[in-house]
Structures are given as C-alpha cells and as structure tokens.
Amino acid sequence: MEADRYNTCENPQTQFVRWFREVAPYVHAFRGKTFVIAFDGDLIQYGALNTLVQDLSLLSALGIKLVLVHGSRPQVNDQLKLKGIYKIFDRGLMAPTDAAALECAKEAAGEIRLDIEASFSQGLPNTPMSHSKIKVISGNFVTARPVGVLDGVDFLHTGKVRKIDVEAINFAIEKVSSVVLLSPLGFSPTGDAFHLALEELATSTAVALRAEKLIFLSNSNGVPNDDGSIDTELARADADVLIKSNNLDGETCEFLKYASLAVKKGVARAHILSYSLDGSVLLEIFTHDGVGTMVVEDNLDDLRPATIDDVGAIISLIEPLETDGTLVPRPKSLIERDLEKFTVLEHDGVIYGCAALYMFPNEQMAELACLIVHPEWQSTGEGELLLRHIESRAKSFGARRIFALTTKTSHWFLKRGFVQCGIQDLPKEKQTSYNRSRNSLIFIKNIKHD
Structure with missing residues (x-):
C-alpha cells in the first residue's frame, strides 16, 4: 500500500543504499544516450563553470554522451563596450553583426572555449571526479549561412545553421569517447565565419543528433506557475500557448520557444533550469520531478x-x-x-x-x-x-x-x-x-x- 517508508533516523549507509537504488533506473535508462547541454556566457560570469564541469564529467563517466554548446553574448557585449562600440546583442541574437562585432565574437568564443577546456583538464582535484580524464573536442562541426537581408536590414555576419556534421560529432562522442564542444560560430563552404545564436545552434544540434535531451541552463528557474512555483512538466502544446500569452519574461520565453521547437522536431525532452542551483543538471536528470521545466510532446506520466x-x-x-x-x-x-x-x-x-x-x-x-x-x-x-x-x-x-x-x-x-x-x-x-x-x-x- 502507500505506506510511508521514509525514516528520518536512517543511518548514512542506509540512506546511501536507498538513494543509489532510486537513481539506478535513470542511469540504466540514459546510458549511451546523447544529451545536448547549452549555456550562455552569463553562467561563466556567475562562476558556475567548474561546478558544472564536475557534474558533466560524472554524466560522462556514467556513459552519457555529451555535446556542449556555449554562448558568449555578455562577453561579446563587454568586448564591444571596451572598444567604444555601443551595440548590444540581446537574447536570440537577431541583430546585425558587423566586422567589428564579429571579431569580438571570435575573441569571446576563443576565450570561453579555452576556459571550458581548462576546466575539463584540471583533474578535478578534491571532487567526486578526482583523477578523471575527460577529453574535449571542438572544431568546424557547424556549417552556417548568412541571415541575409530581412525587412530591408542587412544582417551582415549574423548567421543561421545550415548543417551539423552529425557523422563527425558521433565519431567523437562514440569512438573517441570525448565531450564535443560547439562555439556560437559557424563557417560557410567559402570560409566565411558567421555569428550564431546559442539557442538556434543548440536546438539544431539536438535535432540533428536525435538527442535524448536538450538542456538549457539559464538565469531562469524554469516556467513559473501562477503561484510562483515551477511547472516541472509541460506538454509541447501547452508550452506553445504560454509562449503566445506574453506572460513570460524574455529569457524564459526564448528558451521555451526553442525547447518546444526541439521537441516538435523529434528531441525526446527539452529542459530549462537554473545554473545558479548547485547540481541542477543532476537533480533534473536523476529525480522524478526535477528542479526545472521539462517540455515533452505529451505528458510523460x-x-x-x-x-x-x-x-x-x-x-x-x-x-x-x-x-x-x-x-x-x-x-x-x-x-x-x-x-x-x-x-x-x-x-x-x-x-x-x-x-x-x-x-x-x-x-x-x-x-x-x-x-x-x-x-x-x-x-x-x-x-x-x-x-x-x-x-x-x-x-x-x-x-x-x-x-x-x-x-x-x-x-x-x-x-x-x-x-x-x-x-x-x-x-x-x-x-x-x-x-x-x-x-x-x-x-x-x-x-x-x-
């Protein structure tokens, strides 16, 4: 029956065994599956990178194949300000990228990529993944095209994803057992570089790889209910209604739009959760209700x-x-x-x-x-x-x-x-x-x- 079998007086060994048994089905279910995890540069500014890398290393050790997609929006904006160029890229990136802004995007992406690679290379001392060796591979996995002229405005070096090199990424995550890292830049067949939106790049990647999960780490805790609590699970149709309601803040609405699109195009589950909560990725994946909002085609219960x-x-x-x-x-x-x-x-x-x-x-x-x-x-x-x-x-x-x-x-x-x-x-x-x-x-x- 529905008897309460929790015991607040459990000793640590009993608690550990119970916890491990509860987590084991998720480990079994997700082993060998591909997760695309996306985060913007504000996560790095917040100081959450090293903690996130520890958790991602644990997921990798459990047999989950990882593709990371990082953004650089706040870093690009900071670079522009330092150069006296008062141009701000907002969420979604649908703004022209001129030559100066493209150079800032390249610099910011390079710095962030090196920071991420360094975090994975430090051996994670005094952490649950001490002495782990997680290899990170990045490269020209993304072919891009220019946005072009919209409503009379030339978007210059702002681009959209044309193609994801699925074969090369799968080789890296399966045969080489590495984490793949994608920066918000894509290249045309003629060698031109284009500045890409984090949300579009992550969604296109998850769809192309037929990922099990697309996870957006954001400043938002997820989609709020009327009482302020977080709606832990949304059917895609309900998510689309919320997007049209204009009742969400801009960041949550943008992530929800792409989460819904990913699910519509075949990604099993898309998540929005906060990077400020320690262990949010682990809590979202390995607990029943999670800590953010999950979008699915239909409710999973x-x-x-x-x-x-x-x-x-x-x-x-x-x-x-x-x-x-x-x-x-x-x-x-x-x-x-x-x-x-x-x-x-x-x-x-x-x-x-x-x-x-x-x-x-x-x-x-x-x-x-x-x-x-x-x-x-x-x-x-x-x-x-x-x-x-x-x-x-x-x-x-x-x-x-x-x-x-x-x-x-x-x-x-x-x-x-x-x-x-x-x-x-x-x-x-x-x-x-x-x-x-x-x-x-x-x-x-x-x-x-x-």
Missing part, C-alpha cells in the same frame, strides 16, 4: 497495463513491503501469471507505481491489491490516481463494491471512502483464502454507477 518487461520493476516495488510485512510475499511466477491484472505508473521510462485488480463476478465485487507508489513519489497524488483507475476498471467489469486488505495503511483507505468490515463481508472465495495469521484489516467501498 503514463498509466498503462503491465507487460512482461515490467515484471522486474514490479518485484522491486513489492519486495521492500514484503520484507516489512506490509504485503504478502508473491513469487515471480505468481506475478507473471497475474500480469494482466496489473497496472503500472511510468515516468521517463521508470516504473514507480503499480496496482492489481482481482474480480469476483459472482458477488459483483473486486479486490484492489498491491497498490504501491515508490517512496520518492508518495504524497503527490499518485496513489489516488491508481485507486481511481482501479475503481474505474472494476466498474467497467460490473463490480458494485471494491475491497482491500491491509495491515498498516487503514487510515489511507478510511480517508478515501472505505469502511472497515469483517471476513463475512468478503466474497466466499476470498474468505476461504483469507490468511488469519496476518489478521489483515478489511476495507470495502461502494462503487457508484450512473
């Missing part, structure tokens, strides 16, 4: 019938509750036999909840069994979701009442309209198999029919 591939995940959910006596032990063969009775909750490829429905048609009753939500995701309404689903299924099979047996979560059922009853109220078949030594409490609820 999936309530669906269990398949044979889910047996292992169901067993891992059940075992801790069998150990502490909350559930009756169920051998793997029994779960496989009854698999069509199970429903699972899946998020981002991870099974984190399940429930089973057993019908007793002669008495028009149904049993709710094995209702489990992983401890990390309890208290978020997932148990209610499973209960409503099982009740709906039972109703569709003609059940008038639904019952559950429990030894530890009676209050949870009482709050949801169940009434405590006796053995004589169970279906006759269930009375026969009732385990009196467990002395489970019996709760029954009437199912409303229209």
Whole structure:
C-alpha cells in the first residue's frame, strides 16, 4: 500500500543504499544516450563553470554522451563596450553583426572555449571526479549561412545553421569517447565565419543528433506557475500557448520557444533550469520531478497495463513491503501469471507505481491489491490516481463494491471512502483464502454507477 517508508533516523549507509537504488533506473535508462547541454556566457560570469564541469564529467563517466554548446553574448557585449562600440546583442541574437562585432565574437568564443577546456583538464582535484580524464573536442562541426537581408536590414555576419556534421560529432562522442564542444560560430563552404545564436545552434544540434535531451541552463528557474512555483512538466502544446500569452519574461520565453521547437522536431525532452542551483543538471536528470521545466510532446506520466518487461520493476516495488510485512510475499511466477491484472505508473521510462485488480463476478465485487507508489513519489497524488483507475476498471467489469486488505495503511483507505468490515463481508472465495495469521484489516467501498 502507500505506506510511508521514509525514516528520518536512517543511518548514512542506509540512506546511501536507498538513494543509489532510486537513481539506478535513470542511469540504466540514459546510458549511451546523447544529451545536448547549452549555456550562455552569463553562467561563466556567475562562476558556475567548474561546478558544472564536475557534474558533466560524472554524466560522462556514467556513459552519457555529451555535446556542449556555449554562448558568449555578455562577453561579446563587454568586448564591444571596451572598444567604444555601443551595440548590444540581446537574447536570440537577431541583430546585425558587423566586422567589428564579429571579431569580438571570435575573441569571446576563443576565450570561453579555452576556459571550458581548462576546466575539463584540471583533474578535478578534491571532487567526486578526482583523477578523471575527460577529453574535449571542438572544431568546424557547424556549417552556417548568412541571415541575409530581412525587412530591408542587412544582417551582415549574423548567421543561421545550415548543417551539423552529425557523422563527425558521433565519431567523437562514440569512438573517441570525448565531450564535443560547439562555439556560437559557424563557417560557410567559402570560409566565411558567421555569428550564431546559442539557442538556434543548440536546438539544431539536438535535432540533428536525435538527442535524448536538450538542456538549457539559464538565469531562469524554469516556467513559473501562477503561484510562483515551477511547472516541472509541460506538454509541447501547452508550452506553445504560454509562449503566445506574453506572460513570460524574455529569457524564459526564448528558451521555451526553442525547447518546444526541439521537441516538435523529434528531441525526446527539452529542459530549462537554473545554473545558479548547485547540481541542477543532476537533480533534473536523476529525480522524478526535477528542479526545472521539462517540455515533452505529451505528458510523460503514463498509466498503462503491465507487460512482461515490467515484471522486474514490479518485484522491486513489492519486495521492500514484503520484507516489512506490509504485503504478502508473491513469487515471480505468481506475478507473471497475474500480469494482466496489473497496472503500472511510468515516468521517463521508470516504473514507480503499480496496482492489481482481482474480480469476483459472482458477488459483483473486486479486490484492489498491491497498490504501491515508490517512496520518492508518495504524497503527490499518485496513489489516488491508481485507486481511481482501479475503481474505474472494476466498474467497467460490473463490480458494485471494491475491497482491500491491509495491515498498516487503514487510515489511507478510511480517508478515501472505505469502511472497515469483517471476513463475512468478503466474497466466499476470498474468505476461504483469507490468511488469519496476518489478521489483515478489511476495507470495502461502494462503487457508484450512473
């Protein structure tokens, strides 16, 4: 059942083991996948580069293939000011880049690239990735074209992505096991250089590589809800509505626009999160709700019938509750036999909840069994979701009442309209198999029919 298995008095070893088991499914799911991680020069000005590199090195060590796309907008603006050129590049870069500005863009990109390479080369002393050797490869992976003349304005050396050299990047991240670093510059076949927007470059790269994730690190925490909290997951259609509403600040809106575009063009997930939060990339990837906003084609929470591939995940959910006596032990063969009775909750490829429905048609009753939500995701309404689903299924099979047996979560059922009853109220078949030594409490609820 949805019993709370957190123990605030856990010793450090127990906490570590529990945490490692919770993270393991994500490590398995993302190993070998490509992530494109984009950040502008303000992350470097904030002083977050070394911490980010530590986290990215950890991802690389876990088998995640990384392509980094850096911007240089604030550095270019600073260079222009030093030269007495009062021209400001805003988010999105849709402004002309003259020869002087292009030189500033080259200088800024070169300095940032060297800073990033130096961070990956320092051996990460006294960090979780001490003595790691992460190689960084950069080069002419991006072919660009000029924006040209728009509304009578010549954009000069401002460019757009024409082509990403997918074969070369894949060779670097797969065969050479390196991190690929892209600067916001592209080159034409004739050797001309063009200044590119970070957002467009990162999105084009993620789409071309068919990346699993596109992650924008920004000054924004993500897309805010009306109450000020962060909307952790947005379907692309909802993101597009928000973009048109003009209710978002400029930076968040710009990143959300490209996140939505990336998902529309086939990237599985696009994220917006803050670089100012220590470990934000790790928290976003390895926790259920994350710490920023994730854009997907459709919401990732999936309530669906269990398949044979889910047996292992169901067993891992059940075992801790069998150990502490909350559930009756169920051998793997029994779960496989009854698999069509199970429903699972899946998020981002991870099974984190399940429930089973057993019908007793002669008495028009149904049993709710094995209702489990992983401890990390309890208290978020997932148990209610499973209960409503099982009740709906039972109703569709003609059940008038639904019952559950429990030894530890009676209050949870009482709050949801169940009434405590006796053995004589169970279906006759269930009375026969009732385990009196467990002395489970019996709760029954009437199912409303229209």
